[in-house]
Amino acid sequence: MNKIQNQTRPVFPFTAIVGQEEMKLALVLNVIDPKIGGVMIMGDRGTGKSTTIRAIADLLPEIEVVSDDFFNSHTSDYDLMSDSVKTQLENNIDLSTRLIKVPMVDLPLGATEDRLCGTIDIEKALNEGVKSFDPGLLAKAHRGILYVDEVNLLDNHLVDILLDSAASGWNTVEREGISIRHPSRFVLVGSGNPEEGELRPQLLDRFGMHAEIRTVRDASLRVQIVEQRSKFDNDPYACIKEFSEQQNDLKEKILSAQSLLKDIVIDYYLKVKISQICGVLNVDGLRGDIVTNRAARAFAAYQNKKEVDISDVKRVITLCLRHRLRKDPLDTIDSGTKVNQVVSEVLA
Template sequence: MNTIKNQMRPVFPFTAIVGQEEMKLALILNVIDPKIGGVMIMGDRGTGKSTTIRAIADLLPEIEVVSDDFFNSHISDYDLMSDFVKTQIENSVDVATHLIKVPMVDLPLGATEDRLCGTIDIEKALNEGVKSFDPGLLAKANRGILYVDEVNLLDDHLVDILLDAAASGWNTVEREGISIRHPSRFVLVGSGNPEEGELRPQLLDRFGMHAEIRTVRDASLRVEIVEQRSKFDQDPYGCIQEFTDKQNELKESILDAQNRLSNVTIDYDLKVKISQICGVLNVDGLRGDIVTNRAARAFASYQGKNDVNIDDVKQIITLCLRHRLRKDPLDTIDSGTKVSQVVNDILV
């Protein structure tokens, strides 16, 4: 119990969250394979979006990072390592490491580009000839989760920067002829309320998955949610203790899925059917095909399998495609019925 109480702030257990299966699955699959491209969660107010996102970050096992490094650099993976650490390793310098919780970075609505990307101290560079970089939120989010609440209210150019960094895994800051590049691989999670406006279709398309959240209408389920929250508010550490076994079980499942992922295969005929569905739905570009393939492999891995089957694709394809059907910014996002109809016709 003492180790639990040593946490800075108690976080609602992920396995204690009632309902909202679509959102929970999308988050788990993105954690298993961050290359899926993040998740956009749109739904009513007060449906537990922020609670669930913080809960998934708290659930994840600690990661090993290089000490005295701004970017949470990995000790052996070059794609997750800053240039400074690469140089040290190439010169056979002993590099110290320590364990940290998976970073969970909140992007405030009023954030500036400098706060997001980081800034270069030009004066120091000119006077002392030293590249002095003040890291931004993209540096802190490397190997973690970057959460943007009310992403539909964020400036479009900041959303573009975020999505570019999420897609490439790198952030580049250039100023007055000085350029600094650092790893920035994170799971991008955006949330918002449709009543406050939608994202442009071009930006929506860049999110790997789109989860729709609806207010629970069933009275008994609403009571269960309220009671669960009240129990946590009255005795957070007791509630965390109660769900320790379930949390550890899910943590192990995610770790196993991450380790198995590279061995999961998807049959050529099934890939053809996925692309056929995207073609019939008139999905622009190939992002929908790529994300669906990745998500299906992550889902199969999560189920403990090495091969993707039709049922795996059916479970995730709506999450991957529903937000790619909008052609007109004034259209509303299809709830998934159109995707389901085409999927049921082709995947038989």
């Protein structure tokens, strides 16, 4: 039996997904630079949101983690290590490591705060003086992807916790005066259907990017999507094998972009133009400016460039700004169209 068939559950190949370019680009850029801040995907039911998110996680290369560590700690990057691993390193204790697939964690809608953050065993702490921690989903998602389907239906309190952890890279659990913290850096991906309600603007603003997807109307493209899905359902391993070369090419492209990222330059002139666009659109705060700069650098790295140019900014700026505009109930213009109009004027 070959390696492909040893997989416990076959995953639809990312490169086999037809259409939905905006969603795919947003996911790839967040994987290249997780500090972009995640992506909110809003669209109709049955448009392949969950399939695409699982596919990008499956595409990514394995990561090296410290064995017997609950938090997928990195072996050399202090920002991605738990405190116990740091202590072991400081005491010159040799760390054993292992390779794992990039974590892909689903947050169920009915999850409790304890399930998300983890719990401290108070009884053990008081009786034995030992901090005993049962990790939650934020620990399991460290250095991976945390996916929340129908995030617009999730309890606002949990959304706040998620966004705070995603922004700080740490999760802190406190109970009865006992505190435990651990690294929790992940790509936060939320999806939802606009018909089921919008996120509060102040929460929506915390997502780095916002991709809108619509049901494909073109008949020939719909047939192509159905045929591709049928082919996978009939023989998933043959489909995975068929796209293995494209998958490997994309994987190499992402790895190359990650290594290039730190050296990508964005000219001061372009930074001013980005901020000018944010100003004209009345975008509150500076998060829009920061995310657009990051995303443009990630896209330039993805294109194997050394410097960001106007075309890179144009490609990503709508994804970064459309959800940050103030909503006017009487406005008939789509927010994405409004961003494009201003971009065309400023970056003419």
